[in-house]
Amino acid sequence: MSDHVDPKSAGGLTRRDLLLAGAAGLLLGSGLLLVPKRYYRMPQQAQAFVTKVAHYQLDIADAITRGIRELGIAPEELNGKRILLKPNLVETASGAPHINTHPLVLRGAIEAFLRLGASAVMVAEGPGHRRDTLAVYEESGMADVLTEDRIRFHDLNYITGYELPNAGRQSSMRTLTFPALFKEVDWIVSAAKMKTHHITGATLSMKNLFGVMPGMYYGWPKNVLHHAGIENSILDINATLKPHFAIVDGIVGMDGDGPIMGDPKQVGVLVMGRNLAAVDATCCRIMGIDPYKIPHLERADNWLGPIGEGSIQQRGEAIASVRTNFNLIDTIPAQQDIRLA
């Protein structure tokens, strides 16, 4: 199923491309080649794994272990490594567990990574809406699970940071400040929730990384990133942090007015992969959303990863067998006209 012809990989040129190419030629002649990155991208390839998990009481650790193996991750890549899982903990509301990554998905991921040789697994999050991270940790049910499993939780909002040059250069932020804890881990895993979003269309593993930026530097709700542009910031964070893996909890997602006020959506899948853009594009297709209509994914294409269906080797279940159209709201601009054909 091809939902989108990628003009960059297909060799198609728009009038704007030609104008930019002409400008680039002039710059080349003057010795000042400043072509935007998106105009010289090479097509990329990636893999994404989709597995059916009908409900949270099933063996999620086994599903994730199979996924990691199917994706060709060698034992030596995980053996002795320290893994940081970053769930999506935003806020809590009575009767709305579908706001956050389900704690049993975290438990499954922890078991899987330990089973595959990781020396340590920790969970860390810096919620954007609530100053009281521990309250979200407790009320989401995460505390019960991690306490029982003796897994350490870190509040990223108050960890002293270290600066890195902004490798994405999509926003005006010259540097990004990440929690110093990240220097102590080998793998950063975005353990996201499958949700629609009223500003970005969809929120998946790439957007989930907003939560790694410490609130004490970026404010609540991560104000600096909003002012720098949400899409720009998503791309900058991902380009600079270079996360290693993504697991998206689509067992029960959220549709409609996400990421907080939407409705639960039973899909019954976990989606995972090394490349976050490819994983998110796959999730979008499962949600019945065209990934090329999600601006940060369209901009990430063949830079941070491929989003074209032909460029993503699909492992596990076929997308068509699990596709579950998420409800989109016509009055929310970010959700208009993004339905996959």
Add this chain to the structure above:
Amino acid sequence: MIIKQVIQDALSRRALSDGGLVDRPGGQFRVDATSWGGLLLRAAGGAQEMLERLRARLVHEQGQDGRVSVQRDHPDSYWPTALAILVWQDSPPSQAAQQRAIHFLLESSGNHFRRRAEDPPAHDTLLKGWPWVAGTHSWIEPTVLSVLALQMAGHGQHDRVREAIRMILDRQLPHGGWNYGNTLVFGRELHPMPESTGAALAGVAGQVEQGTVARSLDYLQGEVDRSRTPISLGWGLLGLAAWGRWPSNGTALVERCLVNQSRYGEYDTSALCLLLLGASAGETDMKSALFLDPSRNRAPAVLTQ
């Protein structure tokens, strides 16, 4: 007396020899931890020498323009400035630093803009308060801290303070309570949060009639009873105390929260100090470091929404 002992134990394990507090035992210096610790010592009384060392460390951290940022190499994150003003209150050696910080706060505000009809948020985006970080919008908690600091320092009648109180009221959720500072987005009312509600109620106490915040008080009373974590419970108790509603089981709630460190690990210093400040609001032998005492209470004028 139990609370005073907890305070002494907690701060002595987190104090640096050069006057600051670390984020947790064995951790790193942090400005906000030092500020909340200073507020706690002001409330508890005694330990004057330690308090003066914390004040001096905050003076050392102050920028030339008066701001006190979370780190000197992150000057835009200046939200601890209001906390430092409160810590420096009634301290002659810190008076010049406090005046510079007050000047800075009065000259700074969040980023404000005229809302267009199609913009998702519903609040009045022109009403000025204070931001967490320079160049961003005004939100509830930094605005509340600034209001409390300026009131404590004798600027309660300043136009900026009165406008900030209107801003806080404008962000109150229709069904009661506050969150970080949004009300309706795309026509949907967002969820309240106990820590934001406690802070907002503390910020507007004495400035508005009780009926204006009755739903929020009801919401907070219910939330405080089930709060198990220090930031929610600390601000919750402070918000209720500001309206004379500190709960009869407050001490038990604080003790339960302290015991929960066996579950979560030792609390971050700022969170622990906020919790203990909330506890101190129920102790008759402790003064408030956040609110003016009744004899110097807030401006008598009552604003209406």
